[in-house]
Amino acid sequence: xxxxxxxxxxxxxxxxxxxxxxxxxxxxxxxxxxxxxxxxxxxxxxxxxxxxxxxxxxxxxxxxxxxxxxxxxxxxxxxxxxxxxxxxxxxxxxxxxxxxxxxxxxxxxxxxxxxxxxxxxxxxxxxxxxxxxxxxxxxxxxxxxxxxxxxxxxxxxxxxxxxxxxxxxxxxxxxxxxxxxxxxxxxxxxxxxxxxxxxxxxxxxxxxxxxxxxxxxxxxxxxxxxxxxxxxxxxxxxxxxxxxxxxxxxxxxxxxxxxxxxxxxxxxxxxxxxxxxxxxxxxxxxxxxxxxxxxxxxxxxxxxxxxxxxxxxxxxxxxxxxxxxxxxxxxxxxxxxxxxxxxxxxxxxxxxxxxxxxxxxxxxxxxxxxxxxxxxxxxxxxxxxxxxxxxxxxxxxxxxxxxxxxxxxxxxxxxxxxxxxxxxxxxxxxx
DNA sequence: CAATAATAGGAAAGCGCACC
DNA sequence: GGTGCGCTTTCCTATTATTG
Numbered sequence: 431x432x433x434x435x436x437x438x439x440x441x442x443x444x445x446x447x448x449x450x451x452x453x454x455x456x457x458x459x460x461x462x463x464x465x466x467x468x469x470x471x472x473x474x475x476x477x478x479x480x481x482x483x484x485x486x487x488x489x490x491x492x493x494x495x496x497x498x499x500x501x502x503x504x505x506x507x508x509x510x511x512x513x514x515x516x517x518x519x520x521x522x523x524x525x526x527x528x529x530x531x532x533x534x535x536x537x538x539x540x541x542x543x544x545x546x547x548x549x550x551x552x553x554x555x556x557x558x559x560x561x562x563x564x565x566x567x568x569x570x571x572x573x574x575x576x577x578x579x580x581x582x583x584x585x586x587x588x589x590x591x592x593x594x595x596x597x598x599x600x601x602x603x604x605x606x607x608x609x610x611x612x613x614x615x616x617x618x619x620x621x622x623x624x625x626x627x628x629x630x631x632x633x634x635x636x637x638x639x640x641x642x643x644x645x646x647x648x649x650x651x652x653x654x655x656x657x658x659x660x661x662x663x664x665x666x667x668x669x670x671x672x673x674x675x676x677x678x679x680x681x682x683x684x685x686x687x688x689x690x691x692x693x694x695x696x697x698x699x700x701x702x703x704x705x706x707x708x709x710x711x712x713x714x715x716x717x718x719x720x721x722x723x724x725x726x727x728x729x730x731x732x733x734x735x736x737x738x739x740x741x742x743x744x745x746x747x748x749x750x751x752x753x754x755x756x757x758x759x760x761x762x763x764x765x766x767x768x769x770x771x772x773x774x775x776x777x778x779x780x781x782x783x784x785x786x787x788x789x790x791x792x793x794x795x796x797x798x799x800x801x802x803x804x805x806x807x808x809x810x811x812x813x814x815x816x817x818x819x820x821x822x823x824x825x826x827x828x829x830x831x832x833x834x835x836x837x838x839x840x841x842x843x844x845x846x847x848x849x850x851x852x853x854x855x856x857x858x859x860x861x
Numbered sequence: 862c863a864a865t866a867a868t869a870g871g872a873a874a875g876c877g878c879a880c881c
Numbered sequence: 882g883g884t885g886c887g888c889t890t891t892c893c894t895a896t897t898a899t900t901g
Binding site (some may be wrong): 648770 | 887888898900
């Protein structure tokens with residue numbers, strides 16, 4: 431039985447080994463199948479689904495191209511938002527991981543694959559890969575389908591002959607999953623097909639995590655879609671069923687059940703477009719995007735890490751408008767920025783402001799310690815510095831009592847305390 | 862199930878300031 | 882003017898979360 435299956439997969443031209451009863455009742459007439467130029471069963475269905483044959487060195491893959499106007503919506507965003515976002519990125523002075531400065535918008539490939547499993551062992555293959563992209567005033571979706579293991583070269587050939595080396599990938603966890611996977615599968619057919627291009631690669635999983643790690647229960651694409659894009663998926667099959675459905679397809683050749691997977695893949699690559707837009711709109715302070723205080727805070731951190739303190743400051747300042755905990759954190763972050771900018775007076779002002787109102791927190795602990803430092807070295811008011819050091823120690827203790835996971839790190843603070851006590855001992859009060 | 866990359870936290874190294 | 886200490890930056894490591 432298994433042997434028969436393998437043989438069937440190996441060469442579609444060889445219909446001799448296929449028993450008649452294995453062809454489903456509503457399948458094509460076996461007589462016709464032999465003479466037809468279409469190498470698989472269910473020719474009509476494939477055409478109805480919009481797929482075209484791709485022929486390469488005696489093998490075949492299937493390709494579907496589909497377009498929507500850029501004015502159409504996906505969730506609560508229009509694809510055309512990307513135009514504005516792209517334009518806005520050109521205005522930015524400093525670099526950022528998501529920046530599109532100098533990138534041709536139509537070079538972006540919003541890319542995803544469907545595979546026969548998660549493990550990257552030898553048994554797992556890619557059977558569907560493709561992308562969405564902007565083409566003029568249309569969004570184009572290109573899907574390459576591998577109709578069987580014997581078609582991998584044609585499958586890759588169709589995919590690889592379609593774009594240029596200026597293309598850039600945009601994916602969700604593609605850096606860790608899709609691309610390495612694609613590379614390892616490509617190795618099997620590398621002699622027969624073009625080389626893999628060396629892409630620039632934006633991975634939106636990491637962008638999403640940066641913004642929403644604290645806010646969302648998980649940063650899985652489906653959750654992000656629901657919470658941040660208002661995308662409600664209909665008529666699609668979850669990706670987790672892809673392996674089973676593909677194996678079933680290989681048995682009976684009826685693509686009907688794969689329709690939901692094609693839809694799923696389409697949703698994925700379309701969501702990537704609007705996700706890219708949504709995140710960029712927030713990063714660039716573009717209007718009409720509801721942005722939370724937490725998001726501003728996280729974006730501030732992101733810009734800070736990208737060494738763009740101007741944008742970092744802008745987002746932290748925005749975060750000041752939100753509720754207690756957020757505002758407190760933002761004050762502390764701003765304090766650090768001004769401290770780095772050699773403006774200790776302003777730094778101190780912001781650390782102090784962070785302590786008004788809100789109770790114990792890591793931010794408060796941080797502020798106490800920073801104030802102790804500034805007062806010791808600027809004012810040389812050792813008594814007062816000692817007071818803040820003790821407050822920091824108290825704060826640290828309370829936090830570790832509150833958060834079981836947090837192990838107290840008072841070592842540095844205690845060191846500071848004894849040093850200050852010695853100084854006071856030596857010189858009495860602040861001179 | 863595997864691979865990957867970002868991140869957080871810690872250790873180590875470089876830098877600047879104060880003190881003698 | 883040399884020395885030591887505290888502070889910041891950088892480097893390294895372990896952990897975590899996502900993909901079909």
